[in-house]
Amino acid sequence: MKRILGAVCGLLLGxxxxxxxxxxxxxxxxxxxEVPVTSEGQQWWDRGSLRLNKNGNLTVLSRxxxxxxxxxxMARRSAPRPAAST
Incomplete structure (x- = not known):
């Protein structure tokens, strides 16, 4: 049984x-x-990716x-930080 299993595994690997x-x-x-910046962030769309799908909707790659x-x-410290130990 082990021999058959080994042969099958070897065949699959091959x-x-x-x-x-x-x-x-x-x-x-x-x-x-570039799309105008909003309070949410910045967005871009790829001019070459405009496609009509089979439902007639326009699709576009965007980022x-x-x-x-x-x-x-952070709160300012009143005393300077100690030097790192060596």
């Missing part, structure tokens, strides 16, 4: 190796168009960068 490993996919050039949250400043 098929995977012969089928080739997935090749990387590279995206084509993009033509980012959104949320506005960074304000960091609360």
């Amino acid at each position: 098929l995977v190796l012969l089928s080739g490993l997935p090749q990387p996919v590279f995206a084509g050039p993009v033509d980012w168009q 959104f960068q949320p506005r960074p949250r304000r960091r609360v400043p």
Whole structure:
């Protein structure tokens, strides 16, 4: 039984190796168009990605960068920090 299982595993491994490993996919050039900035963040859309789908809806590739949250400043210390020990 172990011999048959080993043969089947070897056969499957051979098929995977012969089928080739997935090749990387590279995206084509993009033509980012900036949308006016809002309080939520900044957005861009790709002019070359405009497509009509089978339902007749317009689709587009877009990218959104949320506005960074304000960091609360740390309380100032009255005494300087001690030097790092060596």
